[in-house]
Amino acid sequence: MAHEHKLAIFQGLVKFKSNTQKIWGVLIFLTIVTIIEVALGIVKPEALMAKFLGMKMLNWIFIILTIVKAYYITWDFMHMRDETKALRRMVVWTAIFLILYLIYILLQEGGYVFDVYDNGYIKKDF
Amino acid sequence: MSTAVAEGKTWGGGNQPLKASYGKMMMWFFIVSDALTFSGFLAAYGFSRFKFIDAWPIADEVFTHFPFLHGVDAPMYYVAFMTFVLIMSSVTMVLAVDAGHHMNKAKVTIYMFLTIIGGLIFVGSQAWEWNTFIKGDYGAVQTKGGNILQFVDTEGHRVALKDFVVAEEKYRTEHNRKDGLWFVQEGTLPTYTVGEVVKGLEAHDNVLVRTQIINENGEKTVLSRAESLRQIKENGTLVVEGANLHVNEYGSPLFADFFFFITGFHGFHVFSGVIINIIIFFNVVLGTYERRGSYEMVEKVGLYWHFVDLVWVFVFTFFYLV
Numbered sequence: 001m002a003h004e005h006k007l008a009i010f011q012g013l014v015k016f017k018s019n020t021q022k023i024w025g026v027l028i029f030l031t032i033v034t035i036i037e038v039a040l041g042i043v044k045p046e047a048l049m050a051k052f053l054g055m056k057m058l059n060w061i062f063i064i065l066t067i068v069k070a071y072y073i074t075w076d077f078m079h080m081r082d083e084t085k086a087l088r089r090m091v092v093w094t095a096i097f098l099i100l101y102l103i104y105i106l107l108q109e110g111g112y113v114f115d116v117y118d119n120g121y122i123k124k125d126f
Numbered sequence: 127m128s129t130a131v132a133e134g135k136t137w138g139g140g141n142q143p144l145k146a147s148y149g150k151m152m153m154w155f156f157i158v159s160d161a162l163t164f165s166g167f168l169a170a171y172g173f174s175r176f177k178f179i180d181a182w183p184i185a186d187e188v189f190t191h192f193p194f195l196h197g198v199d200a201p202m203y204y205v206a207f208m209t210f211v212l213i214m215s216s217v218t219m220v221l222a223v224d225a226g227h228h229m230n231k232a233k234v235t236i237y238m239f240l241t242i243i244g245g246l247i248f249v250g251s252q253a254w255e256w257n258t259f260i261k262g263d264y265g266a267v268q269t270k271g272g273n274i275l276q277f278v279d280t281e282g283h284r285v286a287l288k289d290f291v292v293a294e295e296k297y298r299t300e301h302n303r304k305d306g307l308w309f310v311q312e313g314t315l316p317t318y319t320v321g322e323v324v325k326g327l328e329a330h331d332n333v334l335v336r337t338q339i340i341n342e343n344g345e346k347t348v349l350s351r352a353e354s355l356r357q358i359k360e361n362g363t364l365v366v367e368g369a370n371l372h373v374n375e376y377g378s379p380l381f382a383d384f385f386f387f388i389t390g391f392h393g394f395h396v397f398s399g400v401i402i403n404i405i406i407f408f409n410v411v412l413g414t415y416e417r418r419g420s421y422e423m424v425e426k427v428g429l430y431w432h433f434v435d436l437v438w439v440f441v442f443t444f445f446y447l448v
Contacts, residue, residue, distance in 0.1 A: 059448045
């Protein structure tokens with residue numbers, strides 16, 4: 001079970017000699033990602049301010065980097081990589097499906113409420 | 127193998143299709159349900175934000191403080207530090223789990239101890255964040271409609287109320303239970319009244335009002351001098367200093383509500399994680415798992431600890447970055 005760890009990350013691009021080494025490797029990777037996020041958040045490059053699918057490019061990058069971080073925390077720190085496929089899918093896909101559904105419904109509704117205010121049917125600035 | 131034996135193995139509980147122990151599987155169940163709870167909160171935050179998409183506070187302007195660096199504009203550096211502390215304590219946790227697989231009691235002890243320290247630093251940092259947020263630093267005026275008017279100079283830099291408003295003598299004192307109706311109590315009164323703010327604004331030509339509305343450049347709209355005076359005089363009803371669940375000098379009260387609720391709920395998870403870690407730490411020191419022949423308990427509490435880290439990664443993105 002948990003005694004044998006899979007030691008390759010990035011689809012086998014990087015292979016570690018021991019589990020301890022892999023942990024430090026993942027830490028370095030997560031740190032780099034966090035530094036990129038903070039740097040982008042402070043600099044806010046003008047080029048990334050363009051809208052893409054209703055949101056700024058920069059925000060998409062933040063969300064994607066967050067999911068990348070979440071993946072490595074779950075796969076390597078929580079040892080999801082070493083669990084059986086069935087357990088992995090039960091946990092991950094259940095959560096992802098329900099969360100995507102919830103986000104879609106709520107953001108859609110929030111946008112609608114904004115439009116109702118914005119079109120002046122309800123006054124909020126007085 | 128006869129049919130009876132095969133059936134006994136298949137249906138009698140002899141199979142372990144997931145190859146995970148009962149405890150670990152239950153921890154995963156809990157984590158999935160807790161993940162959905164947090165997603166509910168964050169999605170509700172998203173809902174409120176989309177509802178006020180043109181007037182939501184800009185996180186960079188709210189969280190600008192760093193301990194011991196007063197007056198330095200340091201957006202996000204401290205949260206980045208907090209994130210790093212939590213990731214680091216996740217690393218020590220996973221190292222403890224690894225040492226547990228090798229039955230190395232001394233190493234498990236050290237790594238568990240470091241994890242607890244990391245958790246405490248994080249909870250302390252969060253308390254500091256809350257304190258800074260509640261105190262506020264510039265002050266603002268709330269309108270009848272519940273919108274927030276902030277003050278800037280002609281270059282667009284924020285101006286604190288105390289820099290241009292003079293407090294006069296007040297006849298109104300804070301009502302305490304002991305002074306009158308024992309079942310009525312009120313919060314701290316603001317330092318200034320709206321009348322005093324109007325006077326201060328009239329006396330300082332270089333102070334302008336900034337509204338919540340975000341313009342095309344992604345910045346808050348600054349009003350002209352005449353419009354500033356008009357807004358404060360006609361619509362100003364309350365001076366707001368800092369933030370609580372009702373009012374908030376940074377903008378929409380919902381922003382403060384969600385900040386308190388989500389970071390508070392997460393902080394509570396970290397706190398309970400620290401407590402559980404301490405219990406496990408003492409069990410390790412006492413040799414409970416050495417006698418049991420397995421450090422799986424460290425692994426289970428480790429799953430919870432990593433989950434707390436995982437949630438923070440999302441809170442960090444949606445509260446501070448996006």
